Every structure is written in structure tokens, then in C-alpha cells.
Amino acid sequence: MEFIAAYLPSAMMNDQTISQLPLALPEIVMLCMASIVLIVDLFLNDKTRGGTYILSQFTLLALVVITVMSFTQQKSIAFHGTFVRDGMGDLLKIFVYIVTFTVFLYSKSYLKARDMFKGEYYVLGLFAVLGMMVMISAQSFLTIYLGLELLSLCMYALVALQRDSIIASESAMKYFVLGAIASGMLLYGMSMIYGATGSLELATINAEVMKNTDNIVLIFGLVFVLVGVAFKLGAVPFHMWLPDVYQGSPTAVAIFIGSAPKIAAFAMTMRLLVDGLHGLHVQWQDMLIIMAVASLAIGNIVAIAQTNIKRMLAYSTISHVGFIMLGIMTAEKGGYTASMFYTIVYTLMALGAFGMIMYMSRMGFESDKLDDFRGLNQRSPWFAFIMLIFMFSMAGVPPFVGFWAKLSILKAVVAVDMTWLAVTAVVFSIIGAFYYLRIIKLMYFDTPQETSAIEGASDLRVMLSLNGIAILGLGLYPELIMGLVISVM
């Protein structure tokens, strides 16, 4: 009994925890609302299912308001050093809410046409967002792992949502097995670092690491942590799951996997490598360079060979992850800022590209082949133009915002005297421009295979147009987001 008592928090510590609860208000609201959505959905039938959708969207909008209202630049650590609330976290969370809101909006008519308009999609989506929020605000290994698993488990279930589809079950299985291995690697690395430093809290770990950066156990742990991080980001050589999962899962799920979790994965990388293991940056820089260059090469070259647009976007994701890693690799504030900007911009572009696939799909037709985009200009000039914006932006053509994202990464890389790396990135970007421009060629210069009018829901059309205009508008005024990002880093 005495033994247990020694490990119990004192009354004073408990009061401290209670007084810190408001810091976690967004997470608490999210947990309550996700539970409420789960219960409310039970009492709705297929006719009134729209209630679940409206409640989920209301939750996300309310969270945007709550987080904006309590936005703080000041870094405050709470709950015995396991949780952090800072400007970077708040900004990333706001983007996670907005991106998830857009995902839900885009996917509504897609889900309805496929008899998948179920409450589980929204409940799992909201819990996945809660996992991302925990990941973004994590300040110890325990919370990072907790958030990551909450996110991953929801994602595995979402991929398998269409359970009669063989290809969806297969990709869910692959995703689950590989994801479990990656989580195992991450945990193993964390246990090594815990063994070397005696702490799970990132701040304490960083202080311990500074004392002795040559510790072989630490470097061993770092390698395994990086394997886990690279898997979650989808960097080469841990990218094999991405194309299969994107292609196999319903587009409504692929758009979710391809967007919001990248923001959380970026936050996790920053927390682990910068907040926790910055003392080892000489070691992780080399590893990141190899993974970034490999991602740029494999992502851009293999994407050319794809005929399925979801698979092509998966390889495009891999190449974008290469850029994000290049920014983190600089181990400088400028690089982190550029990476964060790139991550946010990338998710907005990926949203649009997947949104286009869902806009063109209809009952019994997935529209996930490149050929389905043939002659889009004749069928719908406006949305051909919107797709052109997304493709030009992903390729990094000015004046779209994707150009500024690439430029800021390249500037940061050149600033740390790694010009050869910047040149490599540019070369692979030019190779990558081929497959983005091919879609534009298909849309504008080929004759359509079918001429039927495209039936897209009106809310989807409005949001997709807004998304495209945002990419163009942010390209003209990149400082709108860049200013925000700089102010929080």
C-alpha cells in the first residue's frame, strides 16, 4: 500500500491538473461531441441521417470558433508535461478542422450514391480528428503514441467501411498490418530513447540528449522513431502502403487519408525531431536527406506510369512528402516554417484533386481513371479550369500557391548551403510536372469518351470552386498563410 501511495499524485498536483483543463478545451469538446454524434446517430434512420452530417459539420465549425477565440502564441505545457498548447498547434488544428469539414462536404453525395451514408463514417472521422488533435498537442511519447493510434485505428476502420468490396478489404488489411509494424517500430525506438534518457517528456529528453549526443543507444532509438514517422508520412522506402490504400479505399476515405492526417504527421515529426531530439540533428539530417531524395525520385518517376488517378495522386503525395522532409531537414526555423506552409498548402491542393474525382463520379461510376478526364473542357469548362488550377499548383507553376510552397522550401535549403539538394529537388519537380500537365492535356486537347452532363451536388460545386479560387488567391497573396505560419513558429 505504501508502495502505491508513493506514486499517487498529491492533492496539489490534482488541483493543478484541474486548473489546466481549459487548455484542452478543444479536445474535450471534440470528445463530447463525437460521443453525442455516436448516440444521436443511433436514433436516426436512413431518412433523417442528414442530422448526423449536420451535427458533425456543426462540431467542426464550433471547434474552429473555439480555437480561434482561445488562440495563443504563448507556449503552455500542462498535465505533468504531457500536453502542450502553442501557436503552431492551434494553427495546425484550425486547418485540420477546415480540411475535415471540406472532406465531409465533398463526400456527402458520393457516400449517398454508394449506400455508405452511415453515421459510422462521421463518428470515425471525428474520432480521427480527435487523434490528430492529441498528436498535434503531444509533448510526451505517451501522448504522441495515444493520438497516433486513435487516428490510425479510425483510419483502418474507415478504409474497410465498404466491407463487401474485395479491393477495399485488401487495402484495409495491408494498411493495418503495415501500420501496426510501423507503430511497433516507433514504440521500440521510443523505448530505446526512454532507456537512454530516463524520461518520456520531450523537453526533458531534449535536455538529456544535449548532454551526450554520441550515445549509440540514442541514435539506435532515433532510427526506429524515424522509421515510424516516415511510414506515417509515407516517405520512401516506407511508402508501399500509400498507392494501394489510396486506390483501394472509397474516394471519400482516400480524400480524408490524403489530407488532414498529413498535417498531424507533420506536427508529430516536429514534436519528435525538433522538440525532443534536436540534439541529434546532425544524425537525423543525413537520414532525412536520403529519404527526401528517394521520395522525390520514386514519387515523381513512378507517378508517370500510372493510369489510375488515385494511384497517381498517391505517388504525387510521396513526392510532396519529400519536399516537406527537405524543409525539416534544414534543422533551422526557416525550414520548419517552409515545411509547415508546404504541408498546409499541400492538403488544400489534395482536397481539390480528390474533390474533382468525387465531383465527376456518379452511381456505379468511380471516375478514377486518367481517361475519365478526357475532354472535360467540353463537358464542363469551369471545372476543367478548376482542375487546371490544382494541377498547375501541384506542379509548382506560378502564380498558384504550390509555387510559393516549393520556392520557400528551396530557399530554406539553399540558406543552409545545400544547393545541390535544392537542384535535385527542382530536377525531380520538372520530371513530375509531366504527369500533372498530362491531365491538363487530356482535359483540353482530347475528345471526351462520353458526353453526358456531370451531375455534381450543388454544395460540392460551390465548395470545389471556392477551393480552386483559394489556391489561385493564395498564390497571388501567399503572405496570407505565410504570415500566419511565420507568426506562430
Next chain:
Amino acid sequence: MLSNYLPVLIFLIVGGGIGAVMIIAGFVLAPHKPDSEKTSPYECGFEAFEDSRMKFDVRYYLVAILFILFDLEIAFLFPWAVVLDKIGYFGFWAMVIFLGILVVGFIYEWKKGALEWE
């Protein structure tokens, strides 16, 4: 330092010893009347050797998973109950919140009909 591990060593010896004594006693003292049914391998109601790709009822897994979910909470409730007088109202409400989340899951599984066999 090393002497701290002495109880573990004694535990290993006593544990191993009791296990060995039981098996040996079973061999020496028990009656031996084998027949073909007794000596055939037993496997939970299934034939021991057949094609492993056979169909069986997924509901067994559902029940097993639900059982594990709600059984695990006992692992938290026991230590919580032992130290309840020391952790005070903070600990009490923390557990109420934990149980509340479990109740949400319970309502879900009940209403979805996961507890009904037919």
C-alpha cells in the same frame, strides 16, 4: 542492489517447483486408462486436422471482442478501488468520466444489436 531480486529468484524456484511436482504427481498417481477418444488431439469443438479455410460464425469474435473491451475495465477498477480513499474526489470523477465513455460504447453496441445472438 542484487539482493532486491532475491524474492524474484525464490518465486521462480517455488513456482517452477510446484509446476514440476504437479505434473510428476499426475504421472505417478493418476489412473491410466487410455482409449482412442481420450488420446486424440482436442481443439475447441473443431476437427483437429482439416482445411483451415473453412467458414465459421463471426459472431463468436464479436462476443469475444466485446467481452475483452468490458473485461479490461476491471483491470482499472480494482487498483482504483484499493486507493480510492487516497485519491479523493479527483480520482473518483476521473473514473466516472472513464466509465461514462464506456457507457457510450455500451449504448452503441446494445442499440446496434451486437448483444443479440439471432
